[in-house]
Amino acid sequence: MFSFGNLSFLRKQESIKNMQTKDLHSWDLSYSQAIALQKSVACKVQFTPLKKLPKLIAGIDCAFSKDGKKIIAAVVVLKLPDFVPAETTTALRKVTFPYIPGLLSFREAPVCIAAVEKLKTGPDIFIIDGQGIAHPRRLGLAAHLGLFFNKPTIGCAKSRLTGYFEDPPLEKGAYTLLKDKKSVNQNTQYAIRDYRCSS
DNA sequence: GCGACAG
DNA sequence: ATCTTGTCGC
Incomplete structure (x- = not known):
């Protein structure tokens, strides 16, 4: 329980x-x-396209203390398009939630939010270390924070949480789709269910 | 029922 | 995430 x-x-x-x-x-x-x-x-999530090019972009990542009892978030804001550092903040909290695949938000979102709230600048867009909508319920950490900040976010996880994919070609701009079965069959469905019309 | 499973 | 050890590629 x-x-x-x-x-x-x-x-x-x-x-x-x-x-x-x-x-x-x-x-x-x-x-x-x-x-x-x-x-x-x-x-309830709806996608809205960007109306103008972002001028400030923020990256967020978390680390833990050696004893695993504290979590630290760091935010770096860069000016676009030249990527000049504009501002950095950090925040530290006690760890209050275990790591459970699919529920990472409840572990890392609070300290990320605390760090972002310390910013004097207001980033137009965020890159976040975790999945966005590539999540069993379309609400990974990045998607979650995007709703919280009411800003666009890009989920940038280092590995797969759900679905299967083939490695894309090693070319700039190359991509492959995340599928719902471990299969090379082109007919497999897109892995990320759309909850907008379901319960 | 069993395996998979962001950080 | 973090730590540690072993393996592989350049």
């Missing part, structure tokens, strides 16, 4: 845009409730 905190912002799914950092600390929900809430939030 699991019981975890840090889920109130999902509880307030009807007002994602107004979520506050303080909302991240007060509720205890079960593992299955957390999953249900991720699905519920993902239902």
Whole structure:
């Protein structure tokens, strides 16, 4: 039986845009409730194209203390298009949530948010160390933070969480699709379910 | 029922 | 994530 905190912002799914950092600390929900809430939030996500080119881009990554009891987030803001460093911040929190594949947000989002809230500049877009919508419920850490910040985010994970893919050619701009089965069959479906029209 | 599984 | 050891490629 699991019981975890840090889920109130999902509880307030009807007002994602107004979520506050303080909302991240007060509720205890079960593992299955957390999953249900991720699905519920993902239902409401809509994609909107960028209207103008970003001028500031931020990168976020987390590290842990040697004893594993503290989590540290660092944010680096770069000016575009020349990538000149503009600002950096860090934040440190106690670790309050275990690592569970699919629920990384509840472990890393709070400290990431704390670090971003220290920024004096307002980045137009974020690159985040984790999956975005390439997630079983379309709500990886990067997608989650994108909703929280109400800004575009790019999930930049170092390995696969869900689905299968073939390595793309080693050429600039090359890509392959994430599929739902370990197969070279071209007819396999796209791995990332769309929750916008389902429960 | 069993394996897979971001950081 | 972090640590440690073993293997591989340049």
